[in-house]
Amino acid sequence: MQKKRVTLADVARLAGLSPTAASMILTGRPDTRLSAEAHAKVHAAAAELGYRPNVAARALRTDQSRSIAFISDYVATTRFASGLIRGALAAADAARNVLLVLETGGEPARTLRAIEAALDRQVDGVILAAMRAREVFLPDIAISVPTVMLNGTNARFPTSVLPDEFEGGRSAVRLLAEAGITDRLVLVGHNPDEERGQFRSETISRRLAGIRSEMSARGMAFAAELSSWDWEVSNGYDLVRRLLRKDRPRGLLCLNDRLAFGAYQALGEARLSIPGDVALVSFDNDELASYLRPGLTTIALPHQKMGQLAVELLLNGPLAAGEHLVPMSAVSRGSIPAAHP
Amino acid sequence: MQKKRVTLADVARLAGLSPTAASMILTGRPDTRLSAEAHAKVHAAAAELGYRPNVAARALRTDQSRSIAFISDYVATTRFASGLIRGALAAADAARNVLLVLETGGEPARTLRAIEAALDRQVDGVILAAMRAREVFLPDIAISVPTVMLNGTNARFPTSVLPDEFEGGRSAVRLLAEAGITDRLVLVGHNPDEERGQFRSETISRRLAGIRSEMSARGMAFAAELSSWDWEVSNGYDLVRRLLRKDRPRGLLCLNDRLAFGAYQALGEARLSIPGDVALVSFDNDELASYLRPGLTTIALPHQKMGQLAVELLLNGPLAAGEHLVPMSAVSRGSIPAAHP
DNA sequence: TGCATTTGCTAAATGGTTTTAGCAAGGAAC
DNA sequence: GTTCCTTGCTAAAACCATTTAGCAAATGCA
Structure with missing residues (x-):
């Protein structure tokens, strides 16, 4: 449907430089000694060709996929609860990450499959979310990446995001x-x-x-x-x-x-x-x-804020253990009389 | 946190065979001429080491990531509408695929970013879902993989799943x-x-x-x-x-x-x-x-069935163009009198 | 026995990126 | 005129699985 993907090598060729140089420049390495001219040429070439890095190749090399897994017992129990996902999606999007959403139905076997599927895809982090249960059951599988509990707790994963x-x-x-x-x-x-x-x-x-x-x-x-x-x-x-x-x-x-x-x-x-x-x-x-x-x-x-916070915790440096409490705010409508003088 | 990942080379070594052999056996190639004994050894080795293929590496080679993008204007407008996602998740899970969920808020810029993010990650297919809009706006970007419209239509993508x-x-x-x-x-x-x-x-x-x-x-x-x-x-x-x-x-x-x-x-x-x-x-x-x-x-x-069908269409061979109508069934509760004799 | 075919397997290339190690040229220091 | 830095860049390895091409031994056939 479309020509072959543009690769880094194509960009390098057009810029008249090596792939090494192109890579360093496009990833914005700080201490490189490449000339300003080289920077300009590479950026121009990349723009001209519409270059987009192949995330799979990068993941292979760096072990970072810019994607995180959102594993939930249910994907939504109410529209409101789906705010957890929505907040997570927005935060992920802001950080140019992507969410792999997996539903477990609370079943151990499916939970196991979900975690494995996520790990196989080299996710950078895992969010274990609970729409219904609070104390989350987890199969005994090691998760080798940072993990945050969202709207739930589990002894094995001390970092959690909860409403206050x-x-x-x-x-x-x-x-x-x-x-x-x-x-x-x-x-x-x-x-x-x-x-x-x-x-x-x-x-x-x-x-x-x-x-x-x-x-x-x-x-x-x-x-x-x-x-x-x-x-x-x-x-x-x-x-x-x-x-x-x-x-x-x-x-x-x-x-x-x-x-x-x-x-x-x-x-x-x-x-x-x-x-x-x-x-x-x-x-x-x-x-x-x-x-x-x-x-x-x-x-x-505060579902939306909670989802957002979970992603931010994962993405911003080392995981702070402990409970992160998000304030619950009062929404006043008409079911109580106006405040007493 | 964990030892290094087990690679195919490790499995091959333990089985006393080449990575080639191990690959062929584990991917279940049909016409290979490897002995029954070799099959047994490789499977045993893989099981012993708990081998799981690296999806990124596989994607790089085969251009197949076993993941599909679910790009939606909203991730849920009602709990019920999230059945679209739920159905898609279930079908993806059944086929050992994974869903990349992306929300666009109906904004062109975010839609563009979402499509690019998905394509960068080598998704095998794209579902463009609509929770609100029916006629879906799409930025003018080529999508190089099979694409299904879910709960909406768009002239550029003739395959769609709609309620009847x-x-x-x-x-x-x-x-x-x-x-x-x-x-x-x-x-x-x-x-x-x-x-x-x-x-x-x-x-x-x-x-x-x-x-x-x-x-x-x-x-x-x-x-x-x-x-x-x-x-x-x-x-x-x-x-x-x-x-x-x-x-x-x-x-x-x-x-x-x-x-x-x-x-x-x-x-x-x-x-x-x-x-x-x-x-x-x-x-x-x-x-x-x-x-x-x-x-x-x-x-x-029939949101759930629709989500499921969308994934199945993507996964099962060449895309059948046209509208796929899913029946709407009546749910009788108490708001009309019992049927007339 | 001699030749072709089949069987059972492997070496090496491939995919696209990052990264390590290092080269060549020019300048500075002695 | 060496030696030593610095600057500006590149070759090649590495990541891991798949796949093409092909090798050696065994078997079949005449």
Whole structure:
């Protein structure tokens, strides 16, 4: 369809120099002693021919492929979660790198295949991302390149990027308190096992810890705590419907946006208005939050920034071990009353 | 972090044979005359050393990288749309290929960079996917490898994978008709310009053509057609709220799920029940559809299958030009009454 | 036995880039 | 007039797998 690729040798020939010289000049080596004239000639030749280096050949020689693997249990669970990928893509693009995206479905065999496929292609780094699980299972295979855990943790890879759930939890309570809602407050979605760090792991329990910390700092307490194993729309609906049979809460603190959506449905059926009768705050800033009416006030998961940070950590020098916490910011829409004077 | 990579030479040495022999055996060449014993020795050696071929080196020699580029305007607009990627990933994985995912944001400059980055990495094929736009803009750069348009069309690349919108449109009408709803039917979201093929291009106008075809085949006609440029939740809400001031429809045919969600909100406010008072059918089978109550009956976009097909077309021999239509299937939930006897 | 063919394997070239080692010419220092 | 730097450049090796061309031994055929 097209003539043969232009190689470095072609550029060198046109410039009247050796491939060595051309390579040194085009890669911008610092301490070379080639003349300014040579630089000019090589750049001109490269531009004229539209030269683009063959990344495979370069990778063979340098062991650097300018590509990194993004290995995820799921590629997207919600549109919002795909912000992890989007942020990573943008950061990779900015650094002229490319993302190899691999999905594992959480299956060990597929995870193993994915890691091998990535390593075979000489990736410069690996991002192990979690859309669902937090504590990520990893097959026992050595990964010979820098590795970052994204939205999850694993003992073998100490560098991780996580949302700052503790502060996020505090923000949610603060939002309610500042709107004057300090009473008849119900927590929706809490699961005692979670909180003990048993299941979805620490990050969710940190969210709860932040909530509890801010509550007690302000002398507030929940009137009730509705727990649920899953956090889907239908769970929110069921929990709140049952609640409304007995109680009339003033505010609901939902642990994610889907639960909140279910709560909206139950409140709507009960003819209760938001935020007049009942105020709501939740977490995630899922796509849903903007669809609801009134819009849902929620503490956003900073997925995009997290994805970006993961790539930047990989690309910028030696990996800093430890947890890199990305702030969660409050997105105010209409589900809580305007702040108290 | 790890010892040096095992190379083919190492395998050959351990097996007591030449690299030539090892290569031929491991790549499974058909007509070679190497002994069964040699095969056994090489395989044993490869297994013992845990040999994995260096894809970069292989790419250099064979011009095949076992990787294909997935270049998309957006990586996901809804969770559902990310099915395009998910399907592509699964098919690539099955063929031991890998996906280079690139996002362009619809910007020409970024699109150009993405194509170059992919070509530089010797991808075996390119998928140009569209999450939003249907008629895809492409910078004027030659792509020297097989290319498939996914969920979009472009004159320069005749092979495309599209949903079968015409039949999908017919199904939606059929669903309503079979539930006995043939009267007081309103179309929500239609835009006259679209239908003339002006904007989002043919595929949406095919959806409408299918709808109209089935309507007239059954002697049905819309009581009203509400048009809107955008198809977001708020548009659906506004359109239907305005409609309800004057009319009392029996059924709404919404052109996507977000419009339908908006319609739910307006109907809820007006205290109309679904499907008792008003039935709804829409398109896409977005994540939303299952969240609503009652569940939304919708004609699914077969995103996952489409992504899969795109990869398979690339990988299986010469590209078949033309449009490859993937059927849209109806997903019945609770928003239309049970079928008429 | 003599010649051709088949069998079983290997040497060496190839792909495109980077990098090491070093050459030739000119100038400076002694 | 040597010797020693410096400057400006290049030859060739290296990276690793694939592939072409071909070699030596064994076998088949007459």
